[in-house]
């Protein structure tokens with residue numbers, strides 16, 4: 001079976017490919033996904049099936065001329081649109097370029113497929129240009145729009161599409177999959193932690209479990225274990241002198257959130273299952289202090305992600321200083 005490497009995609013694929021097989025697929029499909037759940041492989045396979053000209057089955061035949069062209073990345077009736085390198089949006093010209101082509105006859109005599117990747121990055125003008133095409137779609141032309149589940153796509157585009165949420169597997173299934181992907185050196189608690197930190201998206205968790213990355217997280221947690229009792233947040237400054245500093249902020253927020261859960265005795269919701277001693281340590285602080293720290297760090301993350309041109313060092317230093325103040329006060 002195609003998509004064999006990602007067993008959780010099998011059922012979703014069957015659901016959508018059935019429509020293609022019976023020639024009643026919606027001409028505009030919107031796929032929302034959790035990043036790192038195999039979304040690109042999934043869409044690629046659907047595209048392949050739409051382009052295949054000889055398969056009577058759910059799966060593309062992989063042998064016909066059309067499949068061969070697709071597999072060699074040279075299919076003339078297939079277009080991918082996404083933000084160009086270094087750009088944060090998909091512009092109207094990119095949509096217009098395609099619109100002029102898709103009203104012509106397909107070159108291979110089959111379907112034409114347009115995949116708009118990270119669709120929410122379309123500017124309003126680009127989205128409106130696409131809307132016109134979606135309202136009067138050319139024959140045998142299929143659009144697949146894809147983006148993360150929390151992205152903001154214009155409601156007018158949304159309403160023209162058949163929406164599909166690509167599900168992530170259950171935690172137990174993801175753990176089994178990670179084990180089969182050469183992660184045997186990790187305990188179940190570590191695998192669960194990596195998954196829960198990754199919205200249960202297996203490929204994202206696998207990236208986090210890459211030895212160097214996982215070691216960085218471990219070192220960060222070890223540092224907290226040492227520095228939190230001394231209320232010495234300044235010592236953490238070096239840790240954030242790294243291109244992945246946002247990720248570390250997210251790790252810290254997840255730990256604080258776990259400490260609150262531990263205090264409220266809802267331990268089964270804990271994310272960092274491999275860091276129980278650290279969570280217990282953080283949970284010795286009052287609810288008020290943990291919440292204040294959590295909001296402080298979360299706010300810093302949001303600022304750093306949404307406001308361009310901020311002085312990163314200044315924000316981090318400020319947050320570290322504030323963290324010491326919060327921890328010092330009596331309550």
Ligand SMILES: [Zn+2]
Nearest residue numbers: 052061064067
């Ligand atoms: Zn084929």
